[in-house]
Amino acid sequence: MNSLLTALRLAFRAITRSALRSALTALGILVGVASVAIVVSLGRAATEQVGSRIQSLGSNVIYVFNRSVAKSGARGAAGTGGGLTEGDARAIAREVPSVSQVTVYSDVGMQVSSSFENTRTKVVGADVNYFDVRGYTINGGRNWTPSEELTRAKVCLIGTTAAGALFENMDPIGQTLRVGKHPYRVIGTLASKGQSPFGTDQDDRIVMPIGSFRARVAPSPGRRVEMIMASAPPGSESAAVRDMEALMSQRHHIAEGAEADFRVRSQAGFQKRQAEVLNILSVLLLSVAAIALFVGGVGVMNIMLVSVTERKREIGIRMAIGARASDIRAQFLAEAAAIALFGGVLGLALAGGLTFALSAALGWDLQLSRDAILTGLATSVVTGLLFGIWPAARAASLEPIEALRHE
Amino acid sequence: MTDSIISLSGVHKDYVSGPELVHALIDVNLEIAQGESVAIIGQSGSGKSTLMNILGCLDRPTAGVYKLGGIDVTESSADERALVRNRLIGFVFQGFNLLPRTSALENVELPLVYRGVSRRRRRELAAAALEKVGLADRAGHNPSQLSGGQQQRVAIARALVTESPVLLADEPTGNLDSRTSLEVLALLQTLVADQGISLVLVTHEDQIARCASRILTVSDGRVQRDEPNPEILDAAELRAEMG
Ligand SMILES: Nc1ncnc2c1ncn2[C@@H]1O[C@H](COP(=O)(O)OP(=O)(O)O)[C@@H](O)[C@H]1O
Numbered sequence: 347m348n349s350l351l352t353a354l355r356l357a358f359r360a361i362t363r364s365a366l367r368s369a370l371t372a373l374g375i376l377v378g379v380a381s382v383a384i385v386v387s388l389g390r391a392a393t394e395q396v397g398s399r400i401q402s403l404g405s406n407v408i409y410v411f412n413r414s415v416a417k418s419g420a421r422g423a424a425g426t427g428g429g430l431t432e433g434d435a436r437a438i439a440r441e442v443p444s445v446s447q448v449t450v451y452s453d454v455g456m457q458v459s460s461s462f463e464n465t466r467t468k469v470v471g472a473d474v475n476y477f478d479v480r481g482y483t484i485n486g487g488r489n490w491t492p493s494e495e496l497t498r499a500k501v502c503l504i505g506t507t508a509a510g511a512l513f514e515n516m517d518p519i520g521q522t523l524r525v526g527k528h529p530y531r532v533i534g535t536l537a538s539k540g541q542s543p544f545g546t547d548q549d550d551r552i553v554m555p556i557g558s559f560r561a562r563v564a565p566s567p568g569r570r571v572e573m574i575m576a577s578a579p580p581g582s583e584s585a586a587v588r589d590m591e592a593l594m595s596q597r598h599h600i601a602e603g604a605e606a607d608f609r610v611r612s613q614a615g616f617q618k619r620q621a622e623v624l625n626i627l628s629v630l631l632l633s634v635a636a637i638a639l640f641v642g643g644v645g646v647m648n649i650m651l652v653s654v655t656e657r658k659r660e661i662g663i664r665m666a667i668g669a670r671a672s673d674i675r676a677q678f679l680a681e682a683a684a685i686a687l688f689g690g691v692l693g694l695a696l697a698g699g700l701t702f703a704l705s706a707a708l709g710w711d712l713q714l715s716r717d718a719i720l721t722g723l724a725t726s727v728v729t730g731l732l733f734g735i736w737p738a739a740r741a742a743s744l745e746p747i748e749a750l751r752h753e
Numbered sequence: 754m755t756d757s758i759i760s761l762s763g764v765h766k767d768y769v770s771g772p773e774l775v776h777a778l779i780d781v782n783l784e785i786a787q788g789e790s791v792a793i794i795g796q797s798g799s800g801k802s803t804l805m806n807i808l809g810c811l812d813r814p815t816a817g818v819y820k821l822g823g824i825d826v827t828e829s830s831a832d833e834r835a836l837v838r839n840r841l842i843g844f845v846f847q848g849f850n851l852l853p854r855t856s857a858l859e860n861v862e863l864p865l866v867y868r869g870v871s872r873r874r875r876r877e878l879a880a881a882a883l884e885k886v887g888l889a890d891r892a893g894h895n896p897s898q899l900s901g902g903q904q905q906r907v908a909i910a911r912a913l914v915t916e917s918p919v920l921l922a923d924e925p926t927g928n929l930d931s932r933t934s935l936e937v938l939a940l941l942q943t944l945v946a947d948q949g950i951s952l953v954l955v956t957h958e959d960q961i962a963r964c965a966s967r968i969l970t971v972s973d974g975r976v977q978r979d980e981p982n983p984e985i986l987d988a989a990e991l992r993a994e995m996g
C-alpha cells in the first residue's frame with residue numbers, strides 16, 4: 347500500500363515535469379474516454395427516457411404524415427398543408443376496422459394573450475378525439491362537444507405550461523384568451539405530460555376544434571390537415587398500419603410501387619427508429635473510442651519508453667539502493683496509469699460539456715451518470731496499465747550495473 | 754578469519770569486449786573484517802571498479818565465491834541481491850548519483866522506501882542522517898542547488914540512513930577539490946570510528962589512501978599488494994592544517 351502510494355506520487359511528479367507532452371498524449375485518451383462516457387450516458391437515456399416518453403405520446407398511436415414527393419415540385423414540404431384532409435381522417439374512422447379512434451391535427455406557433463400576459467405557444471387544431479388518441483387527461487373543465495366542433499365555437503383547452511404563462515396561479519377555466527384578434531374561452535385544462543421524445547414540451551399548447559382553427563387561426567383550403575393520428579388496440583397496430591396505407595393509397599390514387607404523398611408510421615416504428623439511431627450512434631462512438639484509446643495508449647507507451655530510456659540512470663540508482671524489479675515495474679505502471687488517468691479526467695470534463703450540449707439540443711435529460719464517470723475513469727486507467735506493461739517490463743528487466751553505467 | 758563481513762575467494766571477472774575476452778579480475782581472494790577501512794589503489798583500468806561492483810552485488814563474478822555477512826550471494830536471485838544491497842550495503846559514487854529534481858531529504862529517504870518504512874519514520878531517519886553529515890539546513894534543496902561536496906555528503910547520508918554494515922565508495926573524492934575531499938573523508942572516518950562500519954574506498958590519491966587502515970593495490974586484475982597502513986592519516990587534521 348505504502349509503495350503503491352509512493353509510486354503514484356512519483357508518477358504525478360513525472361507528469362507535472364512534462365505536462366505538455368503528457369497533455370498531448372492524453373488527447374487520445376481524452377477523446378476515447380469522452381466517447382465511452384457519452385455512450386454509457388446515451389444508453390441510460392435510451393432505456394429510461396426515450397421509452398417512457400414515447401409512451402407519453404399515447405399508447406399505440408399510428409401517425410399519417412404529409413410527405414413531399416420529389417417529382418411534384420409544387421407540393422409544399424411536410425406539415426405545410428400537403429395532401430391529407432379531414433376527409434381522409436373520416437374515411438379511416440369509417441373503413442379501417444382495426445382502428446379505434448381517429449383525430450386530425452394541425453398546429454401553428456403564435457403569440458397568444460390573456461388580459462394579464464402574452465406568450466408564444468403552440469395553437470393546435472384537432473377534433474374531439476385528440477385527447478384520447480394522444481393520451482391527454484382533461485383534469486379540469488371539459489372537452490368540447492360535437493356541436494361546438496360543428497359550429498366552430500371559440501373554445502379551447504389549455505396545457506399547464508401555456509396556462510402558467512398566461513394565467514399564473516389562477517384557474518384558467520372560464521378565462522378568455524386571444525389568438526390573433528379573436529377571443530377564446532378556456533373550457534378545460536390538460537394534465538401535464540412533460541416532454542415528448544422529440545424534445546417538445548407537450549404542455550405548452552392550446553387545443554381547439556379543427557373547424558375553429560381553420561376558420562380563424564390558419565385557413566387551409568380543401569380542409570387540409572398536417573397529420574392524422576389513429577389509436578389502435580394493442581396487437582392490431584400492424585394490421586391498422588397496413589389497412590390505413592391501403593386506404594390512403596386508394597384515396598390518393600397512388601399506383602402500386604409509386605411514391606406516396608403520405609407516410610404511415612406506428613409508435614412502435616418510432617421506437618424502433620429511435621433505438622436504431624441510438625445504436626448507430628453508440629457503435630459509432632465506441633469505434634471512435636476504440637481508435638482514440640488505441641492512439642492514446644500508443645502515446646502513453648511512447649512516453650513511457652522515452653521515459654525509461656531517459657531515466658536509465660535513475661533506475662540504476664534505485665536498483666543500487668535496493669529497489670526490486672517489481673518496485674521498478676510498479677513505478678512505471680503507475681506512471682502510465684496516471685498519465686492515462688490525467689487524460690481520462692479531461693475526457694470526462696469534455697463528456698460533461700457534450701452531454702449538456704446534447705441535452706439542450708435534443709431536449710433529453712441527458713446527464714453524465716455516475717456509471718459513466720466510473721466507466722470512463724476505469725477505461726483510462728486500464729488503457730494506461732495495458733500500454734504501460736511493455737515499457738514497465740523493459741525498465742524492470744534492466745541490470746543494475748547496465749542501468750548505472752548509462753550517462 | 755571467520756568474522757569477515759566480506760569474503761572473496763577465487764573471484765574472476767571476464768568481459769567480452771568485441772572479439773576479445775578481457776580478464777578484468779583474476780583470482781581475487783579477499784577478507785575484510787567488520788570495522789576495517791580498506792583503500793584500493795591501482796592504475797586506471799586495473800579492475801578497481803569491477804571489484805567494487807562485485808562487492809556491491811551490482812555485478813556477478815564469472816567464477817569464484819562471494820560471501821557477504823556469511824551469506825553466499827554469488828548465485829542468489831535478483832530480488833535477493835536487491836534485498837542485500839538495501840540491507841547490507843551503502844554506496845557512495847564518484848558522480849554522487851543523486852536523483853535530480855528531488856530534494857536532499859527525499860534522496861536520503863529513498864533506500865527506506867524500498868524497505869517499506871512508513872513515511873513519517875522515513876522523514877525522521879532521513880533528517881537525522883542529514884544532521885549527521887551537517888546538512889540539516891539543506892534538507893529541502895535539490896542536488897542542482899548544492900555544491901559537489903554537499904552532494905557527496907547527501908549521498909553519504911543516503912548510504913548511512915539504512916545503518917548498513919558496509920560502505921562502498923568508488924572514487925568518492927574524484928570530482929572534488931582537495932579541501933572538500935578531505936572534509937568528505939573526515940566524515941567517512943568518523944562513521945567508521947563511531948559506527949563500526951566497514952569502508953571500502955577506491956582512490957588514486959595517495960593521501961586519501963593513507964587515511965585507511967589497510968591498503969590494497971590492484972594491478973591488471975590481480976591484487977598485487979595487501980598490507981596494513983602503518984600510519985593512518987587523520988583527514989580532519991589534514992583539513993585543519995590547510996586552513
Ligand atoms: N562493461 C565492460 N565491458 C567490457 N570491458 C570492461 C567493462 N567494464 C570494464 N571493462 C574493462 O575491464 C578492465 C577493468 O576496468 P575497471 O574495473 O573499470 O578499472 P578501474 O576502475 O580500475 O579503472 C578494463 O580493461 C576495462 O576496459
Ligand SMILES: [Mg+2]
Binds near residue numbers: 801802803
Ligand atoms: Mg574505476
